Amino acid sequence: MTKENHIKVSIELSDDQHETMMAILAEIGFYAFEENPGNLDAYILEADYNDAALQREVSRFFPKLYLKRTVELILSKDWNAEWEKDFQPVRVENFCLVRPPFKPAEPGFSHEVIVFPKMAFGTGHHATTWLVIDQCSRMDFAGKRVLDMGCGTGVLGILACKLGAKEVTGIDIDVWSYENARENAELNQVEQFEVLQGDAEAIPEGCYDIILANINRNVLLADRDKYIAHLVSGGNLILSGIYNFDEAKLADHYQAGGLQQVLRKERNEWVMLAFEKK
Missing domain, CATH: 3.40.50.150 (Vaccinia Virus protein VP39)
Known part of the structure; x- marks a missing residue:
């Protein structure tokens, strides 16, 4: 099996917006999510990540939201370590x-x-x-x-x-x-x-x-x-x-x-x- 890299997008977001944001992101290829106070981490395959599509879809549902985010590349070999760190x-x-x-x-x-x-x-x-x-x-x-x-x-x-x-x-x-x-x-x-x-x-x-x-x-x-x-x-x-x-x-x-x-x-x-x- 070909190993693929992933993208982790961390979005600053109020807690009451998490569920709506996860629904939006799931529609454009994000597979996994981690909820933190004031922050949502979303994961997607590097090959599937499209920042313009992310901004477009988010603006449809949150037209007044300034999408403050950080984008991090996660190498394939590091994926399990990323999950194990906080998995409960x-x-x-x-x-x-x-x-x-x-x-x-x-x-x-x-x-x-x-x-x-x-x-x-x-x-x-x-x-x-x-x-x-x-x-x-x-x-x-x-x-x-x-x-x-x-x-x-x-x-x-x-x-x-x-x-x-x-x-x-x-x-x-x-x-x-x-x-x-x-x-x-x-x-x-x-x-x-x-x-x-x-x-x-x-x-x-x-x-x-x-x-x-x-x-x-x-x-x-x-x-x-x-x-x-x-x-x-x-x-x-x-x-x-x-x-x-x-x-x-x-x-x-x-x-x-x-x-x-x-x-x-x-x-x-x-x-x-x-x-x-x-």
Whole structure:
């Protein structure tokens, strides 16, 4: 695998603007975020960074904001050190602990997922991943066939395995995520988790009982019909990666495709939508 460098953009920003800024940056290729008081750090592949696009998109939503930022090149070999420096475990109620291998286990959780994040999205720190993990606590995975679209670190697919799924497929278009999800599956000793690189065209033949899709708005809109076609009758589709101002558009789009919305949860202005195929 070709190693790639990354760009870290540190933006001075009030705390109440973080969630909106992350939604904006995710749409233009930023993969990971670290929130600090008065500051947001955002990461993107060096090859994908376009400062003019950054300024243009930010000005659309924050027309009066002076975008004060610093831009730092992170060499590929330094990426893990950058994450390890501040990476903290994520606790989803008493249901699931998500931790890196360099942090100790903690008592009091029903389940644990170990992830070494590298640059892949999906550590549980972001509200969208937290919401899907929380939703998994209300679902029955035993003996189910599960698809994890945009799998990132593989955290959701790995959790599905630990919840009793008989077969789990994770798909991500990003080569780093593909490699990282495979490594994390091995780290968690889940053998029923297959990871593929690609987009919705890579979904294997057949149907799934549960589809988890924590991606971004544009992909969720474009790939609706593929997800529905691969969902069994009575199956569940869980969507996240949705900022609350896009919720109505996504909900209407999927209900127009024949799905019934059964649940909605929100955290820090990000939304999870649960659907059932009748």
